[in-house]
Amino acid sequence: MKLRLFNTLRGLGGLFGATLVGLLLIPGLALVAAPSASDISAGLEHPLFMPALLLSLRTSLVSLSLILVLGTPLAWWLSRPGGKLTRIVETIVELPVVVPPAVVGVALLETFGRRGTFGPLLDSLGLAIPFTEWAVVLAQLVVAAPFFIQAGANAFREVQPDTLVVARSLGASPGAAFFEVALPTALPGLLVGAGLAWARALGEFGATLLFAGNLPGSTQTMPLAIFTAMESDLKLAVVFALVLGGVGVLLLLGLRSLPRLLGRSAFRETDR
Amino acid sequence: MVRLLLALSIVLGCAACALSSGEDPRREVVVFAASSLTDVFTALEGPFEAAHPGLDLRLNFAGSQTLRLQIEQGAKAHVFASANPDHVEALVRSGLADEVAPFAHSHIALVVPGSPAGARLERLEDLPEAQRIVVGSDAVPIGRYTHEVLRRSSELFGPGWRSQVEERIVSKEANVRLVRTRIEQGEADAAFLYRSDLAGRSSLKEINLPPSVQLEADYIHARIASDGADDRAADAFVAFLFSNETRAVLRDFWFTPARHR
Numbered sequence: 001m002k003l004r005l006f007n008t009l010r011g012l013g014g015l016f017g018a019t020l021v022g023l024l025l026i027p028g029l030a031l032v033a034a035p036s037a038s039d040i041s042a043g044l045e046h047p048l049f050m051p052a053l054l055l056s057l058r059t060s061l062v063s064l065s066l067i068l069v070l071g072t073p074l075a076w077w078l079s080r081p082g083g084k085l086t087r088i089v090e091t092i093v094e095l096p097v098v099v100p101p102a103v104v105g106v107a108l109l110e111t112f113g114r115r116g117t118f119g120p121l122l123d124s125l126g127l128a129i130p131f132t133e134w135a136v137v138l139a140q141l142v143v144a145a146p147f148f149i150q151a152g153a154n155a156f157r158e159v160q161p162d163t164l165v166v167a168r169s170l171g172a173s174p175g176a177a178f179f180e181v182a183l184p185t186a187l188p189g190l191l192v193g194a195g196l197a198w199a200r201a202l203g204e205f206g207a208t209l210l211f212a213g214n215l216p217g218s219t220q221t222m223p224l225a226i227f228t229a230m231e232s233d234l235k236l237a238v239v240f241a242l243v244l245g246g247v248g249v250l251l252l253l254g255l256r257s258l259p260r261l262l263g264r265s266a267f268r269e270t271d272r
Numbered sequence: 273m274v275r276l277l278l279a280l281s282i283v284l285g286c287a288a289c290a291l292s293s294g295e296d297p298r299r300e301v302v303v304f305a306a307s308s309l310t311d312v313f314t315a316l317e318g319p320f321e322a323a324h325p326g327l328d329l330r331l332n333f334a335g336s337q338t339l340r341l342q343i344e345q346g347a348k349a350h351v352f353a354s355a356n357p358d359h360v361e362a363l364v365r366s367g368l369a370d371e372v373a374p375f376a377h378s379h380i381a382l383v384v385p386g387s388p389a390g391a392r393l394e395r396l397e398d399l400p401e402a403q404r405i406v407v408g409s410d411a412v413p414i415g416r417y418t419h420e421v422l423r424r425s426s427e428l429f430g431p432g433w434r435s436q437v438e439e440r441i442v443s444k445e446a447n448v449r450l451v452r453t454r455i456e457q458g459e460a461d462a463a464f465l466y467r468s469d470l471a472g473r474s475s476l477k478e479i480n481l482p483p484s485v486q487l488e489a490d491y492i493h494a495r496i497a498s499d500g501a502d503d504r505a506a507d508a509f510v511a512f513l514f515s516n517e518t519r520a521v522l523r524d525f526w527f528t529p530a531r532h533r
Contacts, residue, residue: 213443
């Protein structure tokens with residue numbers, strides 16, 4: 001009796017899981033199947049396509065670079081045993097993950113807009129951020145940075161304090177101990193975090209739309225181009241979505257194989 | 273185990289019933305309306321439902337191009353009120369709508385903030401002096417009307433004027449109310465809206481346009497083709513659109529009611 005119930009439950013669990021996997025997979029397949037070859041070539045030649053793709057790649061790579069430079073020290077600091085301040089900073093860093101991007105967009109306008117907190121200051125310096133490429137970068141930076149910082153802090157936690165102590169006792173400076181011991185150990189985790197942050201920056205939509213506006217060639221990234229295309233030509237939106245989805249899949253595959261590749265090269269180095 | 277299964281089925285059942293809305297004995301009339309009609313149609317909801325106790329008016333507002341797309345993709349609607357004829361005509365061509373007629377008019381207006389911090393625009397000719405101009409996207413009716421206004425203006429001021437103006441455009445928004453928000457936020461120095469978008473908005477100032485540039489916007493209603501079951505509900509709303517009560521409300525919101533049905 002018990003065994004039969006257990007089997008029923010297991011079957012049910014399998015069915016639930018398969019349903020969910022289907023829901024995740026089928027829309028992607030439908031997207032691939034939807035456009036004809038002529039739709040695709042028309043989409044790729046559309047005047048909205050190249051500017052949006054290049055803008056997306058450019059801004060997301062700038063955001064990613066900023067996140068790596070600004071976020072790595074923070075991730076390291078968060079990974080070390082800390083007190084109340086560490087916990088407060090941890091919570092602040094997690095905020096953009098739980099807050100919807102639309103909220104981030106409005107908040108950024110309230111910060112950097114003409115009537116925002118820094119509006120008068122920026123104005124007196126002759127600077128304007130909303131509706132520029134910098135607004136796109138800022139929106140991406142805010143929503144994507146937490147993914148890198150969290151993954152980075154977890155990766156740095158794997159670094160045993162003992163190894164750093166040994167490195168120091170062998171005469172390494174603190175800087176050298178960080179760059180030659182801690183950073184290589186945490187590198188696979190840091191790269192995974194960087195990949196996640198890049199994917200999130202590439203997909204940013206809501207905050208960008210509200211804070212940076214939507215102008216082809218200037219602030220219209222791929223997700224905004226999909227939104228705009230949707231209003232006039234569904235087929236065009238499908239092709240754009242397919243390209244952006246493809247970039248995402250490539251990123252995911254890269255993320256999956258990175259730790260393995262890095263693991264192997266790390267072995268080789270210790271063999272030497 | 274049995275209890276676990278029971279709990280699971282309750283959770284799934286609740287998830288399902290939470291998604292389907294509670295039953296209302298009244299029949300629904302679903303009206304898709306252009307963003308610029310948001311206030312006036314919302315104001316009509318009470319009087320309409322009072323006049324038709326058996327009907328529940330459901331309103332969906334967005335850019336007319338978005339509403340057209342939703343209808344093409346099978347969204348359930350009885351009446352579509354569009355800010356220009358293009359999107360309605362496309363639906364008629366594909367057999368999704370019929371009984372098309374204008375029910376109201378407005379004018380395209382050049383709008384600036386009422387209390388600007390920087391330079392103050394006084395004339396259309398000075399539009400290139402605005403640092404930031406926000407317009408509607410190429411698909412939304414206000415974007416298309418704006419194109420036409422700029423085309424007519426360039427006949428007055430020359431093509432150089434137009435390219436200067438276009439250099440000042442910083443964003444193309446999906447509907448007219450988002451364009452208006454950019455002015456109200458202080459982020460845009462000038463924008464083209466419908467004159468009716470200024471009703472009750474003292475923080476906005478309209479700049480008079482030269483006669484040869486002035487442009488009227490036509491609000492078109494269409495009945496969305498259905499299988500016949502809900503026709504009477506749609507009839508009731510369309511009739512109400514041309515009632516004296518509606519005409520008065522339209523005027524309150526700075527629209528001009530259409531003369532004939």
